[in-house]
Amino acid sequence: MRTEGTTPARTAPPPAGLDRRARRRQETIEEILVIAVEVMAEDGVTGLSLAEVARRLGVQPPSIYKYFPSLMAVYDALFRRGQVEHLDAMRAAMVGVEPGLPALRAALEAAGGWALANRALAQLLFWRPVPSFVPSDDAFGPSVELFELHRTALADAVVAGQLGPAADSDEAVWLISVMISGVLSQTFANEPDVGWGQGCFTPLFPTLMSTLPVLYPVPGPG
Amino acid sequence: MRTEGTTPARTAPPPAGLDRRARRRQETIEEILVIAVEVMAEDGVTGLSLAEVARRLGVQPPSIYKYFPSLMAVYDALFRRGQVEHLDAMRAAMVGVEPGLPALRAALEAAGGWALANRALAQLLFWRPVPSFVPSDDAFGPSVELFELHRTALADAVVAGQLGPAADSDEAVWLISVMISGVLSQTFANEPDVGWGQGCFTPLFPTLMSTLPVLYPVPGPG
DNA sequence: CAGCTTTAGCTAATGCTCGTAGCTTTGCGG
DNA sequence: CCGCAAAGCTACGAGCATTAGCTAAAGCTG
Numbered sequence: 001m002r003t004e005g006t007t008p009a010r011t012a013p014p015p016a017g018l019d020r021r022a023r024r025r026q027e028t029i030e031e032i033l034v035i036a037v038e039v040m041a042e043d044g045v046t047g048l049s050l051a052e053v054a055r056r057l058g059v060q061p062p063s064i065y066k067y068f069p070s071l072m073a074v075y076d077a078l079f080r081r082g083q084v085e086h087l088d089a090m091r092a093a094m095v096g097v098e099p100g101l102p103a104l105r106a107a108l109e110a111a112g113g114w115a116l117a118n119r120a121l122a123q124l125l126f127w128r129p130v131p132s133f134v135p136s137d138d139a140f141g142p143s144v145e146l147f148e149l150h151r152t153a154l155a156d157a158v159v160a161g162q163l164g165p166a167a168d169s170d171e172a173v174w175l176i177s178v179m180i181s182g183v184l185s186q187t188f189a190n191e192p193d194v195g196w197g198q199g200c201f202t203p204l205f206p207t208l209m210s211t212l213p214v215l216y217p218v219p220g221p222g
Numbered sequence: 223m224r225t226e227g228t229t230p231a232r233t234a235p236p237p238a239g240l241d242r243r244a245r246r247r248q249e250t251i252e253e254i255l256v257i258a259v260e261v262m263a264e265d266g267v268t269g270l271s272l273a274e275v276a277r278r279l280g281v282q283p284p285s286i287y288k289y290f291p292s293l294m295a296v297y298d299a300l301f302r303r304g305q306v307e308h309l310d311a312m313r314a315a316m317v318g319v320e321p322g323l324p325a326l327r328a329a330l331e332a333a334g335g336w337a338l339a340n341r342a343l344a345q346l347l348f349w350r351p352v353p354s355f356v357p358s359d360d361a362f363g364p365s366v367e368l369f370e371l372h373r374t375a376l377a378d379a380v381v382a383g384q385l386g387p388a389a390d391s392d393e394a395v396w397l398i399s400v401m402i403s404g405v406l407s408q409t410f411a412n413e414p415d416v417g418w419g420q421g422c423f424t425p426l427f428p429t430l431m432s433t434l435p436v437l438y439p440v441p442g443p444g
Numbered sequence: 445c446a447g448c449t450t451t452a453g454c455t456a457a458t459g460c461t462c463g464t465a466g467c468t469t470t471g472c473g474g
Numbered sequence: 475c476c477g478c479a480a481a482g483c484t485a486c487g488a489g490c491a492t493t494a495g496c497t498a499a500a501g502c503t504g
Contacts, residue, residue: 044353129351131266182404200396211433
């Protein structure tokens with residue numbers, strides 16, 4: 001992971017065998033992260049232990065440190081990965097949907113579905129259950145994109161005449177984030193085995209969304 | 223607890239001293255719980271360790287087990303205590319306030335204030351950050367009272383004509399719990415040092431509450 | 445007041461965790 | 475084929491929850 005890329009193709013670009021070693025290493029890193037997600041899903045976010053990961057990988061615990069410098073570094077990689085997946089899920093749900101409120105709602109429901117299907121990662125992302133873990137600035141990157149995705153969708157809704165101009169604001173972004181995180185936190189705490197659309201709380205989300213045109217009314221023609 | 227040389231038992235030897243031993247024991251239990259809350263406030267809910275509690279109490283770790291059978295039992299006692307405090311805070315905020323929506327809002331804002339002032343306990347109560355800890359049925363008792371407090375306040379609001387009859391429902395209770403927990407979970411995750419009324423999220427709570435009359439409109443005179 | 449019982453503390457020890465140090469093997473790359 | 479870095483190992487240290495067993499004191503009871 002150091003002497004790479006400085007000197008591009010001397011001869012013909014080696015197809016894939018450039019660093020067969022590096023590729024295997026990357027595969028192992030991948031495997032560790034997959035196992036880590038499994039362990040968190042079973043034992044909770046704070047239940048992640050490198051010893052358990054090593055056990056499932058068929059390796060002695062100290063060997064994990066050849067790939068990650070610490071448990072927190074594993075959390076950081078998972079944090080980054082989770083944010084990317086979460087963002088992808090939202091974007092995928094928006095394609096082909098009318099911009100503005102419909103797209104926003106599709107994105108948020110997709111986010112909710114992703115969170116319930118990936119509870120451990122979602123808690124790591126949005127609830128900070130590990131007090132000693134502070135995500136690195138680097139891992140925080142996609143979070144900015146998330147905010148702007150919301151902000152843009154709200155602006156679209158204003159342009160489309162679905163919401164009043166006040167909805168094109170940070171405050172409105174905070175408001176919808178409160179709505180989605182309220183639904184999710186209640187579901188996480190009280191309904192361990194429920195998917196989006198099921199249980200007491202997730203069906204309330206459309207109700208909450210329906211208040212947006214009330215809170216940000218489009219100005220009358222007068 | 224240990225340096226208790228001052229025995230005021232001379233002047234009043236057996237005032238209520240039927241079980242002076244049990245009383246001292248109760249005092250120690252109290253002291254352990256107070257220290258445990260302090261530790262959680264500093265190191266997070268999952269950062270609670272009996273070894274640290276013992277250190278601050280001036281005692282060897284195994285001695286804690288004379289008072290609590292396990293770390294989880296300490297969590298359980300804290301859970302129960304937190305629920306009682308939380309409920310008391312809400313009830314105290316309601317006295318002298320007009321029943322119905324005003325009382326409900328006062329109660330919920332007090333709950334928010336309590337949660338931000340007692341973040342560790344609040345997270346233990348409402349976010350379950352310790353996966354291996356499942357509150358005992360016994361410790362869950364006050365939770366029922368909490369639900370009924372909300373339910374009653376909503377019924378009062380219906381009677382007072384502030385909300386439509388549909389607000390006298392479990393669904394409405396779930397809805398307000400989503401609102402308050404959304405505000406709190408966002409504040410916990412993103413604004414570590416903020417009190418009620420400060421920050422991006424807690425000022426949104428009145429806005430959310432203002433949607434209740436829209437979601438549960440009183441039937442028109444027709 | 446004497447004695448017995450309960451209790452609160454201790455030390456020692458087990459088995460788990462994260463993480464470090466240092467050695468050995470393996471296998472890729474030149 | 476040789477050299478060297480990567481990837482594994484064992485051993486170790488510190489900290490945790492928890493158990494077992496001992497000691498001494500506190501207090502109820504005859």
